[in-house]
Amino acid sequence: MNNSKAIQIQDLHKNFGDVYAVRGVSFDVRAGEIFSLLGPNGAGKSTIISMLACLLAPTQGDALVMGHSILRQPMAVKAAIGVIPQEIALYEDLSARENLNFWGKMYGLRGAALRQRVDEVLGVIGLTERQKGRVGKFSGGMKRRLNIGIALLHKPQVIIMDEPTVGIDPQTRRNILDNVKELNQQGMTVLYTTHYMEEAQELSDHIAIMDQGKVIAHGTHDELVKIVGELDRIDLTINAESERVLERWQATEGIHQVSAENGALTLLVDDSNVVLPRLFESATETGVRITSVEIQEPNLEAVFLHLTGRALRD
Amino acid sequence: MKVLDIALKDMLRSFRSGFALVMMFVAPLLITGIIYAAFGGMGGDGGFDLPLTRVQVVNLDQPGPQYSFAFGQMLVGFLQDEGLANLLQVTEATDETDARVAVDNQDAGVAIIIPPDFTTAALAPDGRASITLYQDPTLTLGPGIVKGVVSQFVDGFAGTKIASGVVADQLGQRGVAIDASLMQGIAMQYGAWAEGLGQGWDEGAHPLLEIQLPPTKAEPVSQETSIFGAIMAGMVIFFAFFTGASTAETIILEDEAGTLARLFTTPTPRAVILGGKFAASFMTLIVQVVVLMLASAIIFRIHWGEPLAVSLVALGLVVAAAGLGVFIMSFLKSTRQAGPVMGTVLTLSGMVGGLFTTGIPNLPATYGTINLLTPHGWVLRGWKLVLAGGGVSDVLLPALITLGMGIVFFVIGAFIFRKRFA
Numbered sequence: 001m002n003n004s005k006a007i008q009i010q011d012l013h014k015n016f017g018d019v020y021a022v023r024g025v026s027f028d029v030r031a032g033e034i035f036s037l038l039g040p041n042g043a044g045k046s047t048i049i050s051m052l053a054c055l056l057a058p059t060q061g062d063a064l065v066m067g068h069s070i071l072r073q074p075m076a077v078k079a080a081i082g083v084i085p086q087e088i089a090l091y092e093d094l095s096a097r098e099n100l101n102f103w104g105k106m107y108g109l110r111g112a113a114l115r116q117r118v119d120e121v122l123g124v125i126g127l128t129e130r131q132k133g134r135v136g137k138f139s140g141g142m143k144r145r146l147n148i149g150i151a152l153l154h155k156p157q158v159i160i161m162d163e164p165t166v167g168i169d170p171q172t173r174r175n176i177l178d179n180v181k182e183l184n185q186q187g188m189t190v191l192y193t194t195h196y197m198e199e200a201q202e203l204s205d206h207i208a209i210m211d212q213g214k215v216i217a218h219g220t221h222d223e224l225v226k227i228v229g230e231l232d233r234i235d236l237t238i239n240a241e242s243e244r245v246l247e248r249w250q251a252t253e254g255i256h257q258v259s260a261e262n263g264a265l266t267l268l269v270d271d272s273n274v275v276l277p278r279l280f281e282s283a284t285e286t287g288v289r290i291t292s293v294e295i296q297e298p299n300l301e302a303v304f305l306h307l308t309g310r311a312l313r314d
Numbered sequence: 315m316k317v318l319d320i321a322l323k324d325m326l327r328s329f330r331s332g333f334a335l336v337m338m339f340v341a342p343l344l345i346t347g348i349i350y351a352a353f354g355g356m357g358g359d360g361g362f363d364l365p366l367t368r369v370q371v372v373n374l375d376q377p378g379p380q381y382s383f384a385f386g387q388m389l390v391g392f393l394q395d396e397g398l399a400n401l402l403q404v405t406e407a408t409d410e411t412d413a414r415v416a417v418d419n420q421d422a423g424v425a426i427i428i429p430p431d432f433t434t435a436a437l438a439p440d441g442r443a444s445i446t447l448y449q450d451p452t453l454t455l456g457p458g459i460v461k462g463v464v465s466q467f468v469d470g471f472a473g474t475k476i477a478s479g480v481v482a483d484q485l486g487q488r489g490v491a492i493d494a495s496l497m498q499g500i501a502m503q504y505g506a507w508a509e510g511l512g513q514g515w516d517e518g519a520h521p522l523l524e525i526q527l528p529p530t531k532a533e534p535v536s537q538e539t540s541i542f543g544a545i546m547a548g549m550v551i552f553f554a555f556f557t558g559a560s561t562a563e564t565i566i567l568e569d570e571a572g573t574l575a576r577l578f579t580t581p582t583p584r585a586v587i588l589g590g591k592f593a594a595s596f597m598t599l600i601v602q603v604v605v606l607m608l609a610s611a612i613i614f615r616i617h618w619g620e621p622l623a624v625s626l627v628a629l630g631l632v633v634a635a636a637g638l639g640v641f642i643m644s645f646l647k648s649t650r651q652a653g654p655v656m657g658t659v660l661t662l663s664g665m666v667g668g669l670f671t672t673g674i675p676n677l678p679a680t681y682g683t684i685n686l687l688t689p690h691g692w693v694l695r696g697w698k699l700v701l702a703g704g705g706v707s708d709v710l711l712p713a714l715i716t717l718g719m720g721i722v723f724f725v726i727g728a729f730i731f732r733k734r735f736a
Contacts, residue, residue: 053579078581089572093327105319106580150576 006031006066006158006189007052013060014047021047023213024061029191029206031157034184036200037193038300039210040312045193046086047213049162052191053083066157079108082151084161088143092136096127096146099135100153107154117153125149141172148179158189165199177203197300197312209304216307225298231256232272233302235294237264238283248282259311266311268302316582320590324564325598338557338602342549343609349545349673350614366403367456369393370413370422373406377433382498385436385471386428389445392467393426401459414448423456424449426464436471437478437497477504541673543616547697548672550606551690552664554631557602558639559656561595565731566649578735588731592724595636603628619700623709627696630716634689637720638663640727644734667691672698689719 007029014022022044029035037045050056052063054074062069068076090099100118109117122128125145135143144164151159161180165173180203184190194200200207201221209217209224217224238245242260249267250258254275257268269275272295283290296302304312328334371393375386393404405422407413413425427446429435435443445464449457478500485496565588568574577587607628610616618624642659646652664670667690671677685691696712 055575055578075581075583078579081579083576083579085572085576087572089576091323091327091573093330094323098326102319102323103576103580106316106577106582108581 004031005029005064006033007035007191008064009048009052009061010063011061012048012051012058012063014044014051014056015059020213022051022058025210025213025215026061027208027215027218029158029189031189032184032187033205034180034190034192034203036204036207037191037210038195038197038200038207038304038312040195040310042212043195043210044213045195045210046162048210049083049160049191049193052077052160053081054078079154080156081158081160082154082156084148084151084159084164086162086164086166088147090135090143090146090150093134095132095134096122096138097131099146100149103150104153109154117155121149121152124152140168141175144168144172144176145179148176152183156188158191159183160191162193163195164192165194165196195312197304201300207300209300209307211304211308217303221300224300224303228268228298228302228306231268231270231298231302231306232275233296233298233305234267234269234272234276234279235264235296236267236279236290237292239263239289239291240287244286245283245288248286249279252278252282254278257305257309259305259309261311266301266305268306316586317590317593320577320587321593321597324561324591324594325601327564328561328594328598334557334560337553337560338598339605339609342546342553342606343613346542346546346549346610346614350542353541365456367401367424367453367459368422369402369404369424369426369460370407370416371404371426371428372408372410372413373428374410374430375428375432376430380495381433381437383433383502385433389426389428389432389464389467393463398463402463417448417450420450420452422450423453424460426460436475474500474504542610542614543618543701544672544698546606546610546614546616547694547701548669550603550610551631551635551667551693551697552660552669553606554599554603554635555638555660555664555690556656557599558595558635558637559642559652559660560639561598562591562636562639562643562727563649563652563656564594565591566643566646566652569735570649574735584732584735588728588735592636592640592728595639596632599632599635603632616701619703620705623700623704623706626706626713627693627700627709627716630696630713630720631693633720633724634693634716635720637723637727638689640731641723642727644727644730663688664690668694689716689723692716692719 005028009025009027012022012025013020025044025048037048039045047056051058051070052065054070054077057071062071064070065077066080068080070077091102094102097118100121101114104114104118119128122131125148127142127146127149130138130142135146138146148164159180164176168176177199180190180192190203192200192203204221206218206220207224208215217227242263242265246258246260246265249255249265252275254270255267256270259266267275267279276293276295280290301312304310328338371390373386373390375384377384377386390404390406393402398404407416407425410425410427413422413427416422417425425446425448427448429443429445431441432443432445435441445468447457447461447464449460478497481500482497565574568577568591574587578584607618607624611618642656643652646655666684667688668677668681668685669690671681672694685694692712692715696709696716699708699712
């Protein structure tokens with residue numbers, strides 16, 4: 001990682017009619033780092049990715065990718081980036097090699113250089129043995145690997161990954177996270193979007209937390225966690241409607257924030273040792289039974305809750 | 315170069331699809347082949363190989379001793395003539411009941427029963443006799459041929475009878491006595507004249523009839539070309555329009571699959587990407603039309619016509635099919651919409667364009683005008699002209715109109731697609 005900027009986003013806006021998807025977002029991604037955009041669905045992460053990939057034109061603002069403007073130099077931007085879409089985007093009736101050959105040509109590779117690069121990528125994604133197999137007959141994990149491989153063909157300086165782990169099994173997810181780290185170790189800058197706090201925490205050098213089209217916090221993991229200071233986070237479940245205790249707990253001394261969803265409550269508190277007895281006491285008084293309790297150190301989830309009043313899962 | 319890469323990728327995908335191959339090549343050849351087989355194929359001499367109609371003739375004709383010939387026997391000989399051997403398989407039966415049973419048992423298609431007084435009735439001025447045709451009700455074509463042949467023969471005797479009557483009247487008015495031998499002589503002379511006329515007719519000449527064709531440099535076309543050429547042309551046109559729409563549908567398909575958006579993230583201009591998709595449509599159609607024409611020329615012995623004129627018409631078809639395909643698909647949002655819309659629009663326009671009635675002669679002129687409301691109708695008109703031996707000058711108008719229609723459809727469709735993916 002160095003201090004030069006791979007991506008510079010400057011007051012980026014995007015609206016679709018009356019719907020404001022991105023509202024004045026600015027941040028920089030340093031060359032060689034893994035940068036995560038963390039936020040719930042609808043936060044505007046994918047819209048930013050689409051604008052950086054020159055799929056959508058911003059309503060206002062601009063972004064520079066390796067010094068190239070997404071507005072004025074889209075072809076240079078596209079040549080510099082490799083986009084790994086959220087959904088698998090492959091030709092299932094072509095073989096793995098035919099897919100890589102075709103996409104390589106779309107990135108301007110030809111002849112011997114293309115053949116060599118396809119061979120290399122097949123090795124990287126572990127599909128050399130299955131290169132002639134029809135993609136339609138591949139397992140989900142193999143397709144995911146090929147989906148990533150295509151974005152690597154032209155040795156991009158920046159890899160953009162849009163929620164690559166949504167809806168996949170834990171093993172494939174693990175592989176993808178390892179791939180991201182490997183790519184980064186090879187010198188590629190990675191812009192990674194996710195709504196899984198633990199992925200952002202594990203991978204990222206820097207994280208921007210997004211909500212409702214805005215970046216609400218930005219920094220390293222440690223910097224972000226400091227926002228919530230020394231607060232503890234308590235996750236608990238109850239056997240009744242949360243409304244029965246919500247108001248009472250919000251007014252309880254030592255509790256900063258409470259969010260509830262489907263019987264699961266998340267609280268930010270000063271000291272869990274002090275607050276927990278009070279929670280049990282008021283639950284007993286209202287006839288509610290606490291069925292599980294989990295105390296966690298401050299994390300990104302707590303940061304999001306602290307900043308928005310909602311859990312990241314909402 | 316990238317345009318070609320995209321087009322070749324799409325073509326490869328199309329030709330790997332079993333469904334696409336069936337729709338592009340198998341279905342048009344199969345449908346024409348079924349019609350071809352229904353007509354029993356074509357003989358090497360250019361005529362239909364119609365199945366032989368088995369005929370049993372019961373000749374009960376017993377002319378009196380005053381007659382030196384028997385019309386019944388002449389009819390049997392006429393039916394057994396070599397010229398009819400490829401149509402009729404004639405055997406003689408002695409018993410009327412046996413002949414009818416043979417038809418009932420489908421051992422014969424038709425029984426011809428010549429009555430005992432056939433010759434006598436034919437020559438007597440007021441004589442009447444009927445030949446009975448007893449036919450298998452499940453057959454249509456064979457009994458029709460037999461009826462035509464027998465009618466031709468009987469008409470000849472009707473002429474003989476009229477001639478004999480006129481001569482007898484005129485001689486009677488002049489007081490000349492008429493005997494049976496005179497009447498026979500008249501009948502024989504008339505018969506000889508009629509036979510000569512018939513032979514001349516068979517050879518295409520008639521003393522009172524001159525057949526003229528429009529002036530053209532074209533070679534006369536064979537029956538395969540005139541009949542199956544039109545049917546095959548209808549099939550080629552119909553399925554080519556399907557291919558045009560199907561290949562254009564891949565734009566929507568790729569949009570849904572996410573590969574189109576991914577293509578847009580590569581350093582490839584959008585115009586090149588859409589151009590590649592459109593080029594795939596043109597190239598696939600060219601392959602389809604050429605393969606179908608070559609295959610049908612070999613299988614059905616269709617002579618498509620003058621190469622330059624054929625190329626012009628084929629180009630019109632390719633452009634019109636690709637253009638209409640892009641036009642239709644540009645209005646659709648999903649492949650779920652595409653299937654039913656494509657099927658309905660192309661089938662209806664094919665019907666209106668006259669693609670399913672190419673083998674039916676003498677359709678009303680209004681219908682021909684309605685055909686020309688669609689690009690299909692104009693392509694078909696061009697194709698019929700080349701099949702009839704027309705040259706470039708003959709097909710220029712329909713070819714230019716189909717090209718024009720195709721280009722207009724294409725420009726509108728491409729504009730809508732570009733706007734959608736801008």
